[in-house]
Amino acid sequence: MRRVCQGDLGGLAALFERYHRPLYQYFVHLSGNRDLSQDLVQDVFFRILKYRDTFQPDASFTAWMYQIARNTHTDSLRKRRFEVIPGGADAKEIEMPSHDEAPEDRIGRKQEVKLLRKALDRLPPEKREVLILSRYQNLKYEEIAEILDCEVNTVKVRVYRAVQALSQIYFQMANEKAG
Amino acid sequence: MSSEGEVIMTCEEARGYFVDVWRGDMDETAERAFQTHLHSCETCRREVESLRSVWEGLGAVPRPEPDAGLRTDFYSSLREWQRRDSERKRPLWWVRHPAVQGIAAAVVLAAGIGIGRLTLGHDEGKLADLQREVNDMRQMVALSLLQQQSASDRLKGVSWTYRVEQSDIEVQDALLHTLKTDPNENVRLAAVDALRKFSRSPETRAGLVQALETQRSPIVQVAIIDELVDLGDKSSIRTMNGLLQEPELNPSVRKRVQWAVGQLQ
Numbered sequence: 103m104r105r106v107c108q109g110d111l112g113g114l115a116a117l118f119e120r121y122h123r124p125l126y127q128y129f130v131h132l133s134g135n136r137d138l139s140q141d142l143v144q145d146v147f148f149r150i151l152k153y154r155d156t157f158q159p160d161a162s163f164t165a166w167m168y169q170i171a172r173n174t175h176t177d178s179l180r181k182r183r184f185e186v187i188p189g190g191a192d193a194k195e196i197e198m199p200s201h202d203e204a205p206e207d208r209i210g211r212k213q214e215v216k217l218l219r220k221a222l223d224r225l226p227p228e229k230r231e232v233l234i235l236s237r238y239q240n241l242k243y244e245e246i247a248e249i250l251d252c253e254v255n256t257v258k259v260r261v262y263r264a265v266q267a268l269s270q271i272y273f274q275m276a277n278e279k280a281g
Numbered sequence: 282m283s284s285e286g287e288v289i290m291t292c293e294e295a296r297g298y299f300v301d302v303w304r305g306d307m308d309e310t311a312e313r314a315f316q317t318h319l320h321s322c323e324t325c326r327r328e329v330e331s332l333r334s335v336w337e338g339l340g341a342v343p344r345p346e347p348d349a350g351l352r353t354d355f356y357s358s359l360r361e362w363q364r365r366d367s368e369r370k371r372p373l374w375w376v377r378h379p380a381v382q383g384i385a386a387a388v389v390l391a392a393g394i395g396i397g398r399l400t401l402g403h404d405e406g407k408l409a410d411l412q413r414e415v416n417d418m419r420q421m422v423a424l425s426l427l428q429q430q431s432a433s434d435r436l437k438g439v440s441w442t443y444r445v446e447q448s449d450i451e452v453q454d455a456l457l458h459t460l461k462t463d464p465n466e467n468v469r470l471a472a473v474d475a476l477r478k479f480s481r482s483p484e485t486r487a488g489l490v491q492a493l494e495t496q497r498s499p500i501v502q503v504a505i506i507d508e509l510v511d512l513g514d515k516s517s518i519r520t521m522n523g524l525l526q527e528p529e530l531n532p533s534v535r536k537r538v539q540w541a542v543g544q545l546q
Contacts, residue, residue, distance in 0.1 A: 110433060111359065111362055111363045111366055112363070112432075112433065112436060112467045114359060114362075115356070115359060115466075115467055118352075118355055118359075122347065122351065122352070122355070123346070123347065126345065126346075126347040126351065127344050127345055130345040136345065136347075139345075139347075140347060140348075140350065140351045140354070143347070143351060143355075144351070144354060144355060144358060147355060147358075147359075148358070148362075151362060214338065215338065215341045215342055215343075218335070218338045218339065218341075218342060219342050222339070222342065233339070236300065236304075237336070237339050237340070238339075238344070255297065258297050258298075258300050258301070259296075259297060261300045262296055262297070262299050262300055262332075265299075265300075265332050265335055265336055266332060268335055268339075269331065269332055269335045272335060272338075
């Protein structure tokens with residue numbers, strides 16, 4: 103980021119290589135829309151360039167970048183004037199990882215993960231977001247607190263509540279399926 | 282605190298540590314107090330284990346991967362931003378405005394005629410020498426920077442090539458060499474753009490086509506294809522058709538080649 107701030111736009115390529123994948127996953131988990139997520143990733147890097155002068159060298163770049171990502175997502179929702187329902191056709195296309203398990207175990211595991219994915223999509227957006235940031239983006243609590251503009255302890259409580267809510271939705275869906 | 286100095290945790294406090302436990306992110310003192318609490322509280326014990334299965338299950342949810350188009354689009358946008366940025370940074374960029382250029386040309390012409398009448402024949406030789414020296418100096422800087430180890434120095438070298446004359450074969454060859462051999466993708470991309478200045482030369486066109494045959498970076502391939510289309514270089518169609526036969530060709534590049542062949546035919 104230092105290079106970009108000094109006017110070397112080539113430095114943005116290094117940032118892209120490092121962060122485009124987690125950013126893309128963040129947007130797909132939030133929006134459930136792959137094409138939109140690709141556009142949003144592009145938009146984030148454009149904004150990094152545009153607002154590079156506002157970055158404080160001693161601050162966390164990751165937190166700053168995710169703040170931009172959040173704003174980008176919020177703006178896209180505002181522009182489209184409706185919220186995409188996550189877990190749509192796009193989300194279903196995501197390939198399941200292969201496991202070294204017996205076929206029946208693999209099928210059972212696959213169904214559990216699929217159900218969990220659906221449960222995650224049913225979580226309220228603010229709970230889903232805090233879970234994505236803490237579980238998938240490997241961010242420190244301090245960084246999440248900065249992104250969400252709250253205290254570190256508040257982050258921990260929010261993550262706990264999000265997992266609790268997810269668990270309720272998941273087991274409810276599993277019971278409905280079994281019944 | 283207990284009499285042994287041990288921290289006593291309430292259920293509410295213990296829940297605040299659940300996430301730390303799942304993330305394996307607890308210090309020793311807190312861990313001890315937490316385990317002591319779990320030992321005496323069945324509700325928390327059950328809850329932390331039940332929620333842990335959900336937390337771990339989340340780790341098995343597959344991570345979506347972006348397709349190659351994201352990278353291609355990004356690098357194409359980056360080149361555009363770099364071009365705009367370098368134009369903006371160029372000193373006296375407003376001089377490039379057509380109206381200003383027209384006025385400046387008229388003033389220079391009038392001044393030239395006036396000075397020429399006064400000093401006819403005296404300094405023509407000196408002026409030509411001076412121009413040659415300036416161009417030689419620019420050429421030397423460009424060529425020297427292009428040979429540096431640092432990619433950012435080589436990028437500067439590519440920028441310097443914009444300042445030499447179009448007929449400078451040494452610089453043209455250096456840029457073609459950079460395009461074919463430079464290990465850094467950004468430098469190769471910049472070389473593609475810089476070669477536009479030499480696009481009238483048949484060697485440049487042939488060099489671009491040759492580079493397209495050997496280039497393996499999708500971004501650079503797309504940049505060369507775009508340039509060949511802009512130049513209307515029909516001789517590149519054969520190479521492009523050859524690329525289309527390659528089963529492992531990047532899908533975005535394949536699309537671009539198909540488009541380019543359509544444009545050039």
